[in-house]
Amino acid sequence: MSRFARALTAGTSAATLLCATGYADDTTEILNGQINLQAQVNAQGQVVAGQTGNINLTAGGVGNALDVETQSSHDVTSDQQFGGFATATASTSVSAADGTATTISSAYGNSAVLELRGDSDIDMTQSASDGSNVFAGSTLNVGSYAYSNITAATAAANAVETIGSYGSVAGTIRQDSGAAVEARSIVEARTAGLGEFSVTAATASGNAIRSQGDESAVILATDQANRGAVRASARVNAGGGGVFTTVAAQAQGNGLDIATEWAYGEARGSQVNSGNTDAEANINIGNFDNESILASSESLGNSAILTNLGTDTFLGLDQINTGGVRSVTRFDGDFGGEVLGSAAAFGNAATSWGCQACPDTQTEGVINQTNSGTVDATFQTQYLTGWGTTGTATAIGNSATFVIQDGP
Numbered sequence: 001m002s003r004f005a006r007a008l009t010a011g012t013s014a015a016t017l018l019c020a021t022g023y024a025d026d027t028t029e030i031l032n033g034q035i036n037l038q039a040q041v042n043a044q045g046q047v048v049a050g051q052t053g054n055i056n057l058t059a060g061g062v063g064n065a066l067d068v069e070t071q072s073s074h075d076v077t078s079d080q081q082f083g084g085f086a087t088a089t090a091s092t093s094v095s096a097a098d099g100t101a102t103t104i105s106s107a108y109g110n111s112a113v114l115e116l117r118g119d120s121d122i123d124m125t126q127s128a129s130d131g132s133n134v135f136a137g138s139t140l141n142v143g144s145y146a147y148s149n150i151t152a153a154t155a156a157a158n159a160v161e162t163i164g165s166y167g168s169v170a171g172t173i174r175q176d177s178g179a180a181v182e183a184r185s186i187v188e189a190r191t192a193g194l195g196e197f198s199v200t201a202a203t204a205s206g207n208a209i210r211s212q213g214d215e216s217a218v219i220l221a222t223d224q225a226n227r228g229a230v231r232a233s234a235r236v237n238a239g240g241g242g243v244f245t246t247v248a249a250q251a252q253g254n255g256l257d258i259a260t261e262w263a264y265g266e267a268r269g270s271q272v273n274s275g276n277t278d279a280e281a282n283i284n285i286g287n288f289d290n291e292s293i294l295a296s297s298e299s300l301g302n303s304a305i306l307t308n309l310g311t312d313t314f315l316g317l318d319q320i321n322t323g324g325v326r327s328v329t330r331f332d333g334d335f336g337g338e339v340l341g342s343a344a345a346f347g348n349a350a351t352s353w354g355c356q357a358c359p360d361t362q363t364e365g366v367i368n369q370t371n372s373g374t375v376d377a378t379f380q381t382q383y384l385t386g387w388g389t390t391g392t393a394t395a396i397g398n399s400a401t402f403v404i405q406d407g408p
Contacts, residue, residue, distance in 0.1 A: 032078040034064035034110075037129070039084030045105075047092045054099035059106075061088035061136075066112040073118035073167065082109035082157070082179075083129035088136045090153075095143040102150045107136040109157040109179055116164050116216075122171035126207075128157035130178030130227065136204075142189035148197045148242070155183040156205040157228065164216035168263070173220060175207035175254075178227040183251075185234045193240035200246070204232040206253045206275060213260035222269035224254035224302075231278045232297075241288035241336070251279040252300040253323060261309040268316040271302035271348075276324040281341075288336030288386075295341035299327040301373060304350045308363070315365040319348035319398075325375045329391075333383035343379040344394040347371030353403045369398035 045059035063082035068074070088107040109128040114120075128134070136155040140146070157177035162169050183204040187194075206226030211218045232251040253273030258265055279299040301321030306313055327345040348371050354363035377395040 030068060030074055030076045032066050034066070034080045036063040037081065037083040039063050039082065039086065041084070041086045043088040045090040049094045051096040051098065052094055055092055055094065055097060055101045057090050057092050057102065058104045059088040059090040061086045062108045062111050064110045068113070069115040070120070071117050073120055074116060075121045076114060077123045078112055079125045080110035080112065081127050083132045085133045091139045093141040094146070097142065097146040097149070100148045100150065101140055101146050103138045103140050104150070104152050105136040105138045106154045107134050108159050109134050111159045112161070114162045116162065116169055118167040120164065120167065120169050122162065122169060122173070124160055124171070124173045126158035126160065126175045128177040128179040132179040134179055134181045137184045139186045140188070142192040145193045145195060146189065147195040149187065149194065150199045151185050151187050152199070152201045153183040153185045154203045155181050156208050157181050159205065159208045162211045164212070164218060165214045166216060168217035168219065169211065169213065170217070170219040171221070173209055174223045175209070176225045177206045179206070180228050181206055182231045187236045187238065189238040191239045194238050194242035194245060196242055197244045198236070198242035198246070200234045200236050202232040202234040202249045204230050204251045205255050206230050206273070208255045210257045213263050213265065215262050216260070217263040217265070218258050218260050219264065219266045220258065222256055222267060224256070224270070225272045226253040226275050228275045230275055233280045235282045237284045239286045241285045241291045241293060243290070244292050244294070245285070246294040247281045247283050248296045249279040249281045250298045251277040252303050253277050253321070254302045255300070256304040258305070259307045260311070262311060264311050264313070265306055265308045266314045267304065267306055270318040271304065272320045273301040274322045277301060278326045281329045283331045285333045287334050291337040293331060293339045295329050295331055295339070297327045297329045298344045299325045300346045300349055301325050301371070302348045303346070306351070307353045309355045310361065312362045313352060313354050313364070315350065315352045315367065317350055317367055319350060319367070319369045321347040321371045321373050323373045325373055327377045329379045331381040333386070335384050336386045338387040339381050339383070339389045339391070341379055341381060342392045342394070343377040345375045345377040346399055347373050347375050347397045349399045351401045355405045363402065363404050365402060367400045369400060371397040
């Protein structure tokens with residue numbers, strides 16, 4: 001999840017924003033209510049050029065967007081409801097690019113970005129109705145060559161990001177989605193070369209929470225439920241690869257990512273996924289001499305990551321996955337260099353990492369995981385000649401990892 005809301009606030013048609021200030025506890029209150037039902041939110045960007053230098057194209061579509069930036073303690077209460085369609089498509093077509101061709105799309109049903117300074121309480125609710133759709137697509141077409149390119153698509157039904165500093169961010173985040181979510185990135189350069197570097201990425205989430213604390217504690221109660229199908233696909237078809245060619249796809253039903261430094265980190269709650277998650281990375285390149293191909297796909301029903309530097313942590317989650325989880329990475333080439341790739345699929349995954357740089361710190365957790373979904377991971381590669389291949393395929397129903405280190 002990125003800093004999307006500020007650039008995409010214009011996509012909040014049919015939304016209402018209510019603000020009130022309370023002085024009884026010397027804390028400013030921000031109250032946000034947004035409803036965008038039976039919506040048609042579409043953003044389209046297109047560039048067509050012959051020979052050119054740098055290209056920067058971005059398309060973003062959001063049903064409801066909230067962006068908060070404070071310099072003192074605030075309490076934030078928000079309720080966002082989305083139904084309908086939110087799409088963003090970005091397309092770049094060039095005969096030749098002497099610089100970097102950047103093509104990026106992002107689509108969200110509900111998004112909230114909170115940059116909070118001081119002690120702040122939050123109460124966030126996001127819902128995307130069954131039958132709604134969120135789609136982000138990025139396409140690059142190259143006729144002759146591209147010196148370098150970045151092609152990326154990000155889509156999520158519900159997304160919350162908090163960034164706290166010098167205080168604490170504490171409260172509750174609830175997310176519920178029945179939306180179909182898809183992110184698709186494509187590079188078509190069948191008679192072209194990809195130059196110095198080429199990055200093609202797709203990321204799709206039903207529900208996503210990211211919280212960061214810089215000398216700011218993060219204490220969250222979370223409740224995530226996803227029923228919709230989630231798909232991420234990244235594809236490259238090229239006559240020749242870049243010196244470094246990276247293709248990556250990630251799909252997750254529910255995702256929670258918390259990182260704190262020099263302040264307490266805690267997450268408690270539940271993740272329930274019944275939707276299918278599908279991630280595919282497909283590469284077809286002619287000659288890739290003296291080049292490195294990096295390919296990865298990752299599909300997760302439920303994912304939770306808590307990282308901390310220097311202080312105590314607690315991760316307590318119930319994870320239940322009944323949806324199918326599929327991850328596929330494929331590479332086809334002619335004559336070339338090395339291929340480094342992976343395909344990973346997890347029904348439930350929870351990771352807590354602590355760096356105990358200070359004495360008397362503790363890393364604790366209670367994880368309950370249940371998986372009944374089918375979990376598949378496939379890695380395939382074939383080429384005529386090359387330096388070598390390193391590939392892995394990993395499929396795990398339930399995975400819980402606790403890592404504690406003594407120093408940075």
